[in-house]
Amino acid sequence: MASPLDPQTGLPVVAMIGGGQLSRMTQQAAIALGQSLRVLAGDATESAALVAADVVLGDHRELADLVRAADGATVVTFDHEHVPTEHLRALQDAGHRIAPGPAALVHAQDKLVLRRALREAGEPQPAWTRAERPDDVARFAADHGWPVVLKTPRGGYDGKGVFVVDDIAEATGLLERHGTLLVEERVEMVRELSAQVARSPFGQVAVWPVVETVQRDGVCAEVLAPAPDLPEALATSAQELAVRIADRLGVVGMLAVELFQTAGGVLVNELAMRPHNSGHWTIEGARTSQFEQHLRAVLDYPLGSTAMTAPVVVMANVLGGAATGEDWSGAPLDERIHHFMAHWPDVKLHWYGKGLRPGRKLGHVTALGDDLAEVRARAVAAARYLADGVVDDAFAFETEHRGA
Amino acid sequence: MASPLDPQTGLPVVAMIGGGQLSRMTQQAAIALGQSLRVLAGDATESAALVAADVVLGDHRELADLVRAADGATVVTFDHEHVPTEHLRALQDAGHRIAPGPAALVHAQDKLVLRRALREAGEPQPAWTRAERPDDVARFAADHGWPVVLKTPRGGYDGKGVFVVDDIAEATGLLERHGTLLVEERVEMVRELSAQVARSPFGQVAVWPVVETVQRDGVCAEVLAPAPDLPEALATSAQELAVRIADRLGVVGMLAVELFQTAGGVLVNELAMRPHNSGHWTIEGARTSQFEQHLRAVLDYPLGSTAMTAPVVVMANVLGGAATGEDWSGAPLDERIHHFMAHWPDVKLHWYGKGLRPGRKLGHVTALGDDLAEVRARAVAAARYLADGVVDDAFAFETEHRGA
Numbered sequence: 039m040a041s042p043l044d045p046q047t048g049l050p051v052v053a054m055i056g057g058g059q060l061s062r063m064t065q066q067a068a069i070a071l072g073q074s075l076r077v078l079a080g081d082a083t084e085s086a087a088l089v090a091a092d093v094v095l096g097d098h099r100e101l102a103d104l105v106r107a108a109d110g111a112t113v114v115t116f117d118h119e120h121v122p123t124e125h126l127r128a129l130q131d132a133g134h135r136i137a138p139g140p141a142a143l144v145h146a147q148d149k150l151v152l153r154r155a156l157r158e159a160g161e162p163q164p165a166w167t168r169a170e171r172p173d174d175v176a177r178f179a180a181d182h183g184w185p186v187v188l189k190t191p192r193g194g195y196d197g198k199g200v201f202v203v204d205d206i207a208e209a210t211g212l213l214e215r216h217g218t219l220l221v222e223e224r225v226e227m228v229r230e231l232s233a234q235v236a237r238s239p240f241g242q243v244a245v246w247p248v249v250e251t252v253q254r255d256g257v258c259a260e261v262l263a264p265a266p267d268l269p270e271a272l273a274t275s276a277q278e279l280a281v282r283i284a285d286r287l288g289v290v291g292m293l294a295v296e297l298f299q300t301a302g303g304v305l306v307n308e309l310a311m312r313p314h315n316s317g318h319w320t321i322e323g324a325r326t327s328q329f330e331q332h333l334r335a336v337l338d339y340p341l342g343s344t345a346m347t348a349p350v351v352v353m354a355n356v357l358g359g360a361a362t363g364e365d366w367s368g369a370p371l372d373e374r375i376h377h378f379m380a381h382w383p384d385v386k387l388h389w390y391g392k393g394l395r396p397g398r399k400l401g402h403v404t405a406l407g408d409d410l411a412e413v414r415a416r417a418v419a420a421a422r423y424l425a426d427g428v429v430d431d432a433f434a435f436e437t438e439h440r441g442a
Numbered sequence: 443m444a445s446p447l448d449p450q451t452g453l454p455v456v457a458m459i460g461g462g463q464l465s466r467m468t469q470q471a472a473i474a475l476g477q478s479l480r481v482l483a484g485d486a487t488e489s490a491a492l493v494a495a496d497v498v499l500g501d502h503r504e505l506a507d508l509v510r511a512a513d514g515a516t517v518v519t520f521d522h523e524h525v526p527t528e529h530l531r532a533l534q535d536a537g538h539r540i541a542p543g544p545a546a547l548v549h550a551q552d553k554l555v556l557r558r559a560l561r562e563a564g565e566p567q568p569a570w571t572r573a574e575r576p577d578d579v580a581r582f583a584a585d586h587g588w589p590v591v592l593k594t595p596r597g598g599y600d601g602k603g604v605f606v607v608d609d610i611a612e613a614t615g616l617l618e619r620h621g622t623l624l625v626e627e628r629v630e631m632v633r634e635l636s637a638q639v640a641r642s643p644f645g646q647v648a649v650w651p652v653v654e655t656v657q658r659d660g661v662c663a664e665v666l667a668p669a670p671d672l673p674e675a676l677a678t679s680a681q682e683l684a685v686r687i688a689d690r691l692g693v694v695g696m697l698a699v700e701l702f703q704t705a706g707g708v709l710v711n712e713l714a715m716r717p718h719n720s721g722h723w724t725i726e727g728a729r730t731s732q733f734e735q736h737l738r739a740v741l742d743y744p745l746g747s748t749a750m751t752a753p754v755v756v757m758a759n760v761l762g763g764a765a766t767g768e769d770w771s772g773a774p775l776d777e778r779i780h781h782f783m784a785h786w787p788d789v790k791l792h793w794y795g796k797g798l799r800p801g802r803k804l805g806h807v808t809a810l811g812d813d814l815a816e817v818r819a820r821a822v823a824a825a826r827y828l829a830d831g832v833v834d835d836a837f838a839f840e841t842e843h844r845g846a
Binding site for chain 1: 447450451452453454466467469470472473474475476477478487491492493494495497729730738743744745746747749751752774775776779780783784787788790791792793794795798805810
């Protein structure tokens with residue numbers, strides 16, 4: 039099948055499976071390239087469905103719905119990892135271009151598949167084993183000590199499906215509930231890093247600076263670009279690791295390699311093969327954003343410059359506060375945005391149009407500058423204010439950190 | 443009427459009249475603010491209609507169509523000046539918020555109204571008069587010399603409706619064809635400048651650096667930000683002039699004041715009360731783009747920082763070349779974009795999705811850096827390549843200017 043172009047514009051049509059904020063922000067990048075993203079969304083109120091002209095409503099687990107999204111599209115790509123591999127193979131067999139392809143994508147879908155591939159490649163990762171029975175966990179813990187980390191091989195995100203387990207009773211319960219689990223040593227880490235690359239079918243690779251990701255309760259709260267005080271040799275080796283993985287797995291599109299930094303270097307935690315929360319800073323902070331680069335890569339366009347636009351860039355997620363649910367009694371959202379804009383005229387807002395729920399990623403903000411402490415304080419205070427609508431806290435936090 | 447918010451997101455809905463590239467780029471800005479632009483377009487294939495989720499098809503000269511676009515919108519704004527004043531008043535009378543309001547907008551719609559208002563305000567402008575008969579032109583030319591400039595008071599853009607006239611016979615023909623005309627002296631100018639400001643109903647004003655606009659055949663070809671070698675006192679006075687005009691006319695939203703720079707200072711050429719070609723550089727080149735700022739202003743949100751993100755920013759329009767029409771025999775558009783991306787990985791593309799026609803504004807590119815000659819050569823070569831698909835010319839041009 040030749041790659042279809044939009045007859046109206048003469049330009050490609052990228053179909054993205056999933057209607058979340060990643061699709062939403064990819065639509066912004068598509069518009070600049072003369073395109074308009076086609077979005078497969080489960081519901082017309084999903085984040086990307088609210089802003090795309092070409093929305094296919096359907097279920098990403100249903101082949102027929104995927105086919106409707108793929109028909110007439112130049113290439114099919116994803117804003118999440120939840121499309122069944124057999125459907126992707128069926129689409130490929132029908133002549134559709136899928137990026138990343140199912141053989142690559144499975145490494146972001148299944149943590150056991152990833153662990154085996156990294157072992158074969160000799161890449162650094164935590165000690166691990168596959169556990170079907172409590173004995174498997176007990177044997178692993180005898181070698182590596184308690185606690186251990188149990189993970190469901192598939193379907194986890196934002197800390198879901200990850201369990202730090204102190205004894206065999208707890209492990210037994212989890213195995214009964216979930217079946218086969220991945221068991222990992224609990225790594226003594228300094229911090230978490232993310233190395234992002236884009237790779238095109240042609241094999242061109244583009245690499246951004248390695249960033250620090252600050253997690254809170256298993257959810258990304260802040261991203262600091264570049265990772266502060268990261269020795270250059272370690273940064274380079276993390277970038278080279280990401281490039282090796284992208285090449286070896288044949289990734290097409292964005293790849294985020296989530297890393298644990300330890301006393302001895304870095305270990306691979308997991309992969310995402312799509313735009314990723316650790317790269318939202320690139321919208322304003324790099325010459326080419328991860329969203330534009332993902333489009334370029336899946337279309338086999340030449341990749342754009344990844345140069346930073348400022349010495350320091352900090353992204354802070356706006357996570358729905360306890361007070362953002364049904365019983366929210368603070369300032370309405372529109373009023374909070376007014377106050378945010380008045381107080382932080384140079385902090386950039388990205389609001390996803392999603393319903394307010396505690397803990398949900400509702401949006402993010404990005405601050406740029408020269409001084410990490412100042413830039414970080416600004417981003418974090420702004421994000422906290424948007425989440426909670428509490429002025430005093432946010433301002434106190436900001437002041438405290440500005441003074442530091 | 444209370445200002446409606448979108449029940450789904452709790453955020454405003456801005457309705458923009460007109461489906462061109464200004465609406466298209468405003469949609470990108472709306473997405474970041476948690477919104478989605480409602481677009482009134484004449485046709486589903488218009489630039490913005492291709493990328494907006496909420497498109498009302500209709501005619502901006504029909505009140506009923508305008509009412510459909512305004513219903514449920516928080517505020518109605520414009521990507522062109524062609525909506526009849528009486529319709530805007532009717533919408534206002536029905537309780538809709540219109541920004542800019544009809545009393546302000548008429549100064550961007552009717553050049554005679556603008557000239558009178560500037561005279562009353564004592565602001566600098568070319569000598570002018572209103573001509574109904576050839577005698578009016580002859581008298582003006584006796585005072586100011588030939589050639590004179592005749593302009594249709596309404597409906598002109600991109601050099602259309604502007605005539606440089608050498609004698610009374612030519613003027614007579616134009617008066618017969620067009621009726622009442624504005625007559626202006628032909629100004630001995632150094633160059634053209636543009637001073638952009640945004641103003642909110644609250645009265646907050648934000649000002650960007652004054653830029654130089656380079657015209658070719660009456661159409662904007664390049665914008666240099668900031669205007670090179672502009673004395674600071676003159677830049678400041680041009681900014682103050684733009685602020686005074688915005689305040690005096692009660693502009694809400696973006697205002698571009700197009701200026702002639704002369705030996706003696708600046709003269710006002712004309713106004714645009716919307717995002718404007720002279721501000722496209724702000725998408726990457728300023729902390730807040732004119733598109734985001736227009737949304738903030740019409741919604742009475744606090745305005746964003748206008749700080750530049752690089753010392754020099756150059757925008758170059760991609761104007762359809764002679765070879766881009768039906769008989770185009772060069773590389774197809776998608777292939778040209780490949781080559782563009784390969785050769786200029788750090789130049790940013792904005793493609794409007796419009797049909798290829800000679801002279802039409804098809805897109806623009808933006809380059810950023812430290813050295814004007816280098817940045818300008820990069821932007822211009824990239825834009826020329828995209829327009830013509832001719833590699834040799836563009837590369838030669840680039841090399842020549844890089845050497846300069």
